[in-house]
Amino acid sequence: MLASLKNHPFAVEAFFESSLVLTFAFPKKELENLIPDCLELDTFEDTWAFVAVAMVQTKHLRPKGLPKFMGNDFFLIGYRIFVRYTTNAGKRLRGLYILKSETDKRKMAFFGNMFTHYHYRKIDIHREENNGLVEISSAKSGLKIKADMSKRNVVVPEHSPFSDWKEARRFAGPLPFTFTYQPQRKEVLIIEGVRQNWKPRPIAMLDYQVSFWDTLNLKSPILANAFIIENIPYYWKKGKKERWGS
Template identity: 50%
Template sequence: MLPFLKNHPFAVEAYFTKSIVITFAVPKEDIIHLIPECVTPDTYNNKWAFVAIAFVQTKGLRPKGFPAFSGNSFFLAGFRIFVRYTNSKGKTLRGLYILQSQTDKYLMQLLGNTFTHYNYTTADFKLTEKDDFISVTSCKAGIDVTVQTTAGHLPHSSPFTDWNVARKFAGPLPYTFSYNTKNKEVTIVKGVRDNWKPQPLQVSNCKVKFMENHVFRNAVLSNAFILKDIPYEWEKGVVELWKQ
C-alpha cells in the first residue's frame, strides 16, 4: 500500500446522529509516553491531561462531494488524548491524538486503516435508548456504559469547577494529529462542523476495558457530553515536517 494514502488524502463528510464523549482526567506525567514528541498534553491547571472516549453514531460517511446515498453508516468508538501542536507557522493548535479506534463494520475498519493512522479494529457495538438513558455495550471491546441525558452535577471526581469550564474539554477538538516517527512528518486533519452545542450528561455506569490499563490507574471521571444531528467534515490532511 502506498504510504501517502494513510495521510487522509481527501476530504470526507458525514452526519453524526449522536456523539457521546466521556472524558477522564489523568495526571499529565502518566500519559506523556503515549503521545509523540511533536505534541504536548492539553492540560488544565498544568496538572491534568485528558483521555476521551467518543461513541459516535455516523451515517452517510463518504468522500466530500459524493451524493449522500453513496455514504455508509457505522458506529464508531475512539480513544484519544487531548493535545496541542505548534505548526510550521508558529500557531498552536488544540486537537486530538488517536490511541485506538473501533467500529461495528469491517468495511470501516478496512477504509479507516487504509486512509488514516487511527488503528481501527471491529467490535460488536450495541446502542440502546430508554427514557432518559442511553447505553453503549460491546462484549468484544469490554464496554458497558450508560449515561443520562438529564444532567445534574459534575462527577465528584472532576477537577473542573463548573460545566462551563468542563465544556472547553468536551471534544472532539478541531484538529487530529498523526506522526510518522521515521521521517518526522505530522499529518494535520481539521474537522469542520455545524450546530455544535454539547449538552452535559450524567454518567450512571462506565466500564471500559481500555481504561483498565495500568497507565490509567490514576484516571478520574471529569465530564460527559452529548451532541446530536451534526453535519461534519474532515478536510484533506496537511502534512508538514516537524521541527523541534
C-alpha cells in the same frame, strides 16, 4: 504509494446523529509517554491531562462531494488524548491524538485503516435507548456505559477536577484538529475538521467501565465530564503534512 494513502488523501463528510463523549482526567505524567514528542498535552491547571472516549453514530460517511446514497452508516468508538501542536509557522493548534478507533462494520475498519492512521478494528457494539436511558457496550472491547439523558441541570461528576460545567466545557470540544506523527519521515499530519451546530449537553452518568485503561497501564482515571451532541453536519479536510524536528 500505499503508505501515502493513509494520509487522508481526500476530504470526507458525514452526519453525526449523536456523539456521546466521556472525558477522563489523569495526572499528566501518566499520559506523557503516550504522545509523540511533536505534541504536548493540553492540560488543566498544569496538573490534569485528558482522554476522551467518543461513541458516535454516523450517517452517510463518504468522500466529500459524493451523493449521500453512496455513503455508509456506522458506529464509532474512539479514544483520543487532548493535545496541542505548534506549527512551523509558530501557530498553536489545539486538537486530538488518536490512540485507538473501533467500529461495528468490517468495511469501515478496512477502509479506515487504508486511508488513516487511526488504528481501526471491528468489534461488537450494542446500543439501547429507553425513556432517556442509554446503554452502550462491547464485550470484545470491555466497554460498558449507562447514562441518563433525561436529567436537566446536571452537575459535573463527583471528583472531577472541574468545579462547574463552564470549566468542563473547554474540554467538551469541538477540537478542530487531529494529529498523526510519522517518525520515519519526521512528518506531522494535520487533519482539520469542520462542523456546524456543536452544542454539547451535559448528561448524568449512572455506570461506566473502560477496560482500555488496563491495556495502557493507566491507574487513576477520573471521570471529568460527560456530554452528548446531536445532529451535526461534519467534514474533514484533506490531510496536510509538515516536517518536524531536524
